[in-house]
Amino acid sequence: MSFLVLLLVLWVEKFSAWRQRVQQDGPWLKLLVHCESRWSGSPWLALALLVLGPLLVLALALLLLDPLAYGWLALPVHLWVVIYSLGRGDLQAALGPFRDSWRRSDAEAAYLVARRDLNVDADSESELLQRVQGHLLWQAYQSFFAVIFWYALLGPLAALAYRLLALSAEHAGQEALRERAVQLRHAMDFLPVRVLAAAFALVGNFSAVSRALLHEVLSWDISAAQLVIRAGRAADETPEPRLGEEGVSTLDGLWQLLVRSAVLWYALLAVWTLLI
Template sequence: MPFLVLILAVWMKKCLILRLWLQRDGLWLRELTKLELSTRMVKQPWLILILLVLLPVILLALLLSMLEPMAYGLLVFPVHLLVVIYSLGRGDLLADLRQFRNAFYCGDFQAFENVAKYDFKVASTSSEQLLKLVQGYLLWQAYQSFFAVIFWFFLFGPVTVLAYRLLALISEHSQNSLLTERTKQLRHVFDWLPVRMLSVSFALVGNFVAVSRVMQHELLNLDICAAQLIEKVGLVAIEIQSPLTEVDSINSLDRLWALLLRAAVLWYAWFAIWTVLI
């Protein structure tokens, strides 16, 4: 069943209207804001995490345990699928990438900067630096929006991926420095294994020798964050060498996207083989 859920999730991921309908965070984000503004909660980040992450995860686990004996477990399937779709990243990364690339080729530098600022959440006065920041953003968002989700779902099911997405939402929206710090610590633990698995995948579908050199130093490095590691490995996997012209840099985004697609196909092949063998 996990493999079938992941196949359907990829197909439904392309339906932006459905995703927008399912990925409604407004009520949850209002609760986050309310707790952060509470004078009793402001210095108790772990309590906020218990209420906003652990409690929904426990409720989901109870729901699944109740549905499991009913209708031969068939009622569990739609819950798994809905949770996976909800736990995928927000927005449409490919559409943003196309808009960014089109603005560059049209020579509209203002639109180029605006897309980077509002869609990719990066800004720089230098076009070269801006393109480098977008490269890192593309790799990180593809990882945390998709690869980390399907990795944890295949291993441990919907409860884990829901916890991962709720932690990601807190990281993105929290205004409490203590809460943000604790959330980053938890996400670092969640990201340690899947980001290294994706790095190994980049070696298999990209420049094996270059990625291997990087991973020799970073494989067991507990300090490097997932975003830094995936950017470093992704760029060497497609053999990007500085300095690059602006055209080369913008074309590198297409090469990175192709690398991510090859890695996704490889992961699904692994999942299929594992499902057949087990």
């Protein structure tokens, strides 16, 4: 059933608006505000309530539905959870204005739209494009690949836990709570980001990825964002940043790298499903 859910997720992502309807964070954000005010001195307790509370509700729902109709009644719940656990926003749509400005070689407009739409800033044109490239790789990883990895490995509870930690790290007002969410998310990122880097190597330049990450692939200190950006740029052999169409083509190349990696992941998951 897991592979069927992942296929349906692709269909929903490409051909429907269900994602925007499912990803309603209002109730959880209200819970965040309540936990921060009620347990301001116990950030671990607040984070446990924010993450474990929804997980317990989901676990109970699945426990009740799994025995019914050979588990097929749980399929909509799995699909809802995975869609909710995906990243927020439309990455390609958000990149559109920047791509248009960069293609016209309008650096000033590119700075403005990058700051407005992507929350990306830089001191030079070359640095700006590199940061947008990094934004593309990181957002694709945390929005899609990490969620798919944890769902395929451990099911909907793990996928939902990853997104709730990401939301806590992004929206928490208290520094202590945010730091603990970042720590736990870093732990959950350790394995999937390295699996994605390996996929980049297989569908891109294997030697370049090996050289770029050989000494840091098992390092706990390197962040997931740093690792996925280095691996992606190495795998695609990204050239030096330039204004105009040549610069936009680097974004297209990285997107195609991500698409090939997704196809590889789905192919491996299909084989694994057949074998078990």
